[in-house]
Amino acid sequence: MTKFLLAIHVLAAIIAVGPVTVAASMFPAAVRRAQAAGPDAAGRSGVRLLHRICRVYAALGMAVPVFGFATASSLGVLGDAWLITSIVLTAAAAGVLALLVLPGQERLLGRLDGSGPPVDRGATARLAMLTGAFNLLWAVVTVLMIIRPGSTTGA
Template sequence: MLEHVLLSVHVLAAIVFVGGSAVATSLFPRYAPAPAGEGRSRSVAVALHRITRGYAAFGLVVPLAGMILAGVQGRMGEIWIIVSMVLTAAAALLLITQIYPRQRDALADRGEGDPARLRQLSMFAGIYNLAWAIVVVLMIVRPGSGQGA
């Protein structure tokens, strides 16, 4: 019963919070203030910035529930769990050190943003999303576990 609850919390939190932050980080550069402001919306960019921060904070439930579940199941030493934890930490680090600060800086520019910086922000969002996509595949395939999903 505990395993089912932990798995449900882990998966639902990943869908809602990681998915929400992934979408927000991807969309932010499209709406961030820039010199060629066509189709730009500062209010949308501000909302996406808040979503990035809030959903990422609530997203801490995902690795927490996942690590507890892996511990309960005795799987902490399996390679797919270890690689998933490393990728999760890398994604979090990328969000904290690159994506969120660059979003904040883009909003501070108030329409004078450097398009090259927005392209870099898009690239970092893509890497962030790729890390999460790899984690999802690892959760499904479970390489080295001896049993598939």
């Protein structure tokens, strides 16, 4: 059962978190291109699609910690420092995504649609920085999950 839970946990991480990291990373540049293109519906629809991918896959990403806790419980590692650190970093990544990245994307979408001032480079740069922080947090969690400090299989 542990192997099954671990497989589902890893698959959920790849299938749910991967698209969010890619789409969120592409979003600021897509906004800049759409702004430069003017009232081009195709450019704006691409930006909306990237935002939708981020929203939908963020919701699907809730399966990652659910199966992660089940796997950790099955392995008996719920109290291990590397796992607690991973949990804290995962919560931080979720917070950055839910409280900063997704609302930032929505604000930029609104500005593209004419609600507010035109999109400036500073706004897209801030969103790119927040997205980078989100991606970095997930990268650290991934490394911790692979090396598991103190484990018999760790480096």
